[in-house]
Amino acid sequence: MEQEFEWLESNIGDEINAGCNKKIKKREEKDTDSSLIPLNLTVKNIQNVKRKFNVNIKCSFNQKDPLIEWKIKLKNDYNLSPKDNKEINEDFDIEGNKSRDLNLEIDTPRGGYMNDSLTVNLTINSEDGINKYNKIFKVILRPVIIIAKCTIGKELDIAIDLSNHGEKDKDDRKKSNPNAENEIMAIMSPYEIKGYFFIETMHVDRVELLARQIRGFKGLVSGEIDISEIEKYLTPKPAVTGLEMGALVEIVEGPFKGERAKITSIDAAREEVTVQLIESMVPIPVTVKAEAIRNLDKA
Numbered sequence: 647m648e649q650e651f652e653w654l655e656s657n658i659g660d661e662i663n664a665g666c667n668k669k670i671k672k673r674e675e676k677d678t679d680s681s682l683i684p685l686n687l688t689v690k691n692i693q694n695v696k697r698k699f700n701v702n703i704k705c706s707f708n709q710k711d712p713l714i715e716w717k718i719k720l721k722n723d724y725n726l727s728p729k730d731n732k733e734i735n736e737d738f739d740i741e742g743n744k745s746r747d748l749n750l751e752i753d754t755p756r757g758g759y760m761n762d763s764l765t766v767n768l769t770i771n772s773e774d775g776i777n778k779y780n781k782i783f784k785v786i787l788r789p790v791i792i793i794a795k796c797t798i799g800k801e802l803d804i805a806i807d808l809s810n811h812g813e814k815d816k817d818d819r820k821k822s823n824p825n826a827e828n829e830i831m832a833i834m835s836p837y838e839i840k841g842y843f844f845i846e847t848m849h850v851d852r853v854e855l856l857a858r859q860i861r862g863f864k865g866l867v868s869g870e871i872d873i874s875e876i877e878k879y880l881t882p883k884p885a886v887t888g889l890e891m892g893a894l895v896e897i898v899e900g901p902f903k904g905e906r907a908k909i910t911s912i913d914a915a916r917e918e919v920t921v922q923l924i925e926s927m928v929p930i931p932v933t934v935k936a937e938a939i940r941n942l943d944k945a
Contacts, residue, residue: 651690682751720734
């Protein structure tokens with residue numbers, strides 16, 4: 647009667663989100679491959695004698711382009727796609743009361759589309775039929791968020807240029823590929839961040855190609871970031887944030903532009919402040935929008 651392995655460790659979940667394979671040659675760096683997914687299995691032979699085991703992998707695909715290949719790495723490498731799919735079988739021996747690590751790896755494809763997926767049906771059997779382990783899991787391609795470096799003070803301009811390049815590139819590629827999509831899925835340039843902005847994309851290597859001719863673009867920061875790291879920038883801060891009673895400010899908009907003033911009251915609900923002009927012979931209270939002033943040193 648088939649039984650589950652009495653001793654087996656695995657880090658494989660039911661669903662794995664991953665970015666597309668991206669190989670970017672950075673300045674003075676080798677090609678990097680940051681979309682290799684390690685799926686570690688440790689199997690122990692609980693009997694006293696050497697036994698043979700078999701790993702069987704069956705894959706199914708859900709993707710727009712049937713020619714795009716995934717790579718499965720076990721003892722050997724296998725390139726699989728909907729057009730070239732095959733069952734994987736590998737045998738291995740384990741000495742009595744010994745364990746063995748099976749370092750299964752999945753190399754996500756280059757050029758995949760969002761929500762393309764690979765479903766893996768993994769089975770490990772002992773040759774004597776005593777033990778059997780089965781796991782079905784899915785790898786789903788998701789966009790990644792990356793950081794671009796640029797000239798300080800030109801963040802928004804460069805982000806807009808990159809967005810425009812992405813739209814033109816999409817229109818050009820649609821002439822031969824009706825499924826072509828904009829490589830720049832989203833772009834964000836928070837006011838607080840100087841010299842950097844954020845890009846959401848499926849294909850990091852293509853973003854770098856799109857940006858190479860943009861003046862002020864200085865390359866991509868290696869690696870990805872999680873959405874949780876930039877959530878604080880997704881919700882605009884109230885304009886009165888950081889303003890304090892008695893603070894010295896400069897008026898940057900309106901008829902009093904260039905005047906220095908002291909904050910005398912703050913209306914957070916309306917995002918307005920009342921200030922008193924410093925250099926006026928007669929104290930004049932002026933109410934302005936919080937965006938119309940900038941902080942100086944406190945008086």
